[in-house]
Amino acid sequence: MPIPRGKKSSVSAGTRIPKLTSTSSENQEEGPQVKRSSSPPHGAPKKRTAFIDITNAHKVHISLPGRKKDPTKSAVKKSSSSSAALKKLSNLKKSSSVSSEEGTAEKEKTEEVKPGEEETPEDAAAPVEELVAAAPPVVREVPAHLLKAQVPAEFDIDSENSEDTYMCPEYAKEIFDYLKRREEKFVLCNYMPSQPSLNPEMRAILIDWLVEVQENFELYHETLYLAVKMTDHYLSQTPVHREMLQLVGSTAMLIASKFEERSPPCVDDFLYICDDAYKREELISMEAGILQTLSFDINIPIPYRFLRRYAKCVSAGMDTLTLARYFCEMSLMDMELIPERGSLLASACLLVALVTRDLGGWAPILQFHSGYQTSDLAPVVRKLHAMLVAPPDDKLKAIRNKYAHKVFFEVASLPVVDMDILEEVLLQ
Missing domain, CATH: 1.10.472.10 (Cyclin-like)
Structure with a gap:
């Protein structure tokens, strides 16, 4: 419907679509383009810069698809630039010949530039190539804090996931080392x-x-x-x-x-x-x-992440990992285990689960990735065992009922390992 003159069209702000006239090929082919005026509209404040014109508009050369480059102009520019470079090199040689007048006559003859002779670009480029070849290679040393720690082959648990980008095998150890250092803040x-x-x-x-x-x-x-x-x-x-x-x-x-x-x-x-x-x-x-x-800092290291990482070190089965998860989740309700760091608590839960399943003690690969020895885990292991053997509270059944299900391998119904067996492992 045509809009009568003198009246504005009632169009909502959300439906206005700007016309991209600058990108249309039809407008580019219609004669020379008119530069936009840099002067502000009537009543608008003038644009100014603090010192000079900091834009690069005067340096930008836009090549339009409708225009073709003149090959003669580009050839003239190239020849002028090459002749200018040759003149600079000849001037340098003349200055060197003048400075060496006190030397022998043979040296003066070799360094003189005879009039009427032109140097070829190959002769001019020869000294530059010699200097580049003689320059020693630049060796940049990597800072010590950026060097990647070398993992021994027997302790490498991430190379098997080299094709899985979601596992971040290149940075997995560095990530958990960072989380372990971050625990000190919490x-x-x-x-x-x-x-x-x-x-x-x-x-x-x-x-x-x-x-x-x-x-x-x-x-x-x-x-x-x-x-x-x-x-x-x-x-x-x-x-x-x-x-x-x-x-x-x-x-x-x-x-x-x-x-x-x-x-x-x-x-x-x-x-x-x-x-x-x-x-x-x-x-x-x-x-x-x-x-x-909390100062919006809620990326707190939790024991569950460390538990999954350490269980991977010994290739623990899902039933063993679930048993360790049961111990770790039960520790959430114990006030005595609040001061323990998440990595240490996860290590203690995994050790109790390994001993319960008769899968050995704290292996060297676990010491390497966790940074804890068996003596470091002993106090937390004893607290965990005291919590597990305590009589259950009838009001607090959620975790026990959860891990008594078949989905979780009914690990809550397993008997708690004897403390004497744990002590033998802790003394190793």
Whole structure:
């Protein structure tokens, strides 16, 4: 429908499509192009630079498809540039002949440039080639912190995944070494004395509930471990009333889901599992509070990642790895194991699982990749054994019921290994 003159067309802002007139071939073929005026429109402020024109517009040469280059012009330019280079070389030779007048007559004759003779480009390029050939090769030393650590062949567990880019075989060891160093920043202590309204039993009930949330939403195990870590770090810095403890745990699970999951649950899902005990504004406010308290640094090393890495070192089967995962997940509820680093805790859980399955002790390859010896694992192994042989609490059944399922090889129903057997392994 034609638009009458004097009236503006009512088009929404979202439907305006700019016309790309500069890229159309028809406009390029229609006569010479007109340069855009650099002067600002009427009433607009003038553009200025701090010192000079810092753009490269005067240096850019645009070759249009409709125009053809003149071969004569390019030949003239090449010949002029080559003649200029020859003149410079002849001047250099003349200056060298003048400076060497005090030498012998033979040297003067060889260095003189006879009039009327022109030097060929091959003769002019000869001294340059000789200088380049005589120059020693430049050897750049790689800084020490960029040198890749050499892994012995008997301890190499990543070369078998050289074709799998998702496994990052070139950087796998460096990644876990970095995570192990990063653990020093997230060392915790027993913070319950600073929480007047909480006790270890309340925290254990919260984690037992988070395990159920992880199962119901089918979240990754990394999400569960990260949520527990963030909850502990937040509680170590901020006093919380017991009525708000579930809000802290569910919000930490929401943040961990955003960090680990491909499609994390939404806010309404977490409000639903809390039985609508909290409002949407409270959960969002708690999310901002946790992130600000942790300075938005939530990439906390968790024991689950180290456990999978160390189990690969000894080619542990899925049943052995699941047993170690059961021990590691049970340790989340024990307040005595909070100060332990994730890599050390994962090593202790794997050692107990290996001894339970009668698969040997702490092998040299595990010492190489974990950096721990058997003596370093002894205190944590004893704490784990005391936790496993303790009478189970009827209120805390989520982890035991989870790992009693056939999917997890029913590892929760296995008898706990005798402490005397563990002591023999720890003394090796």
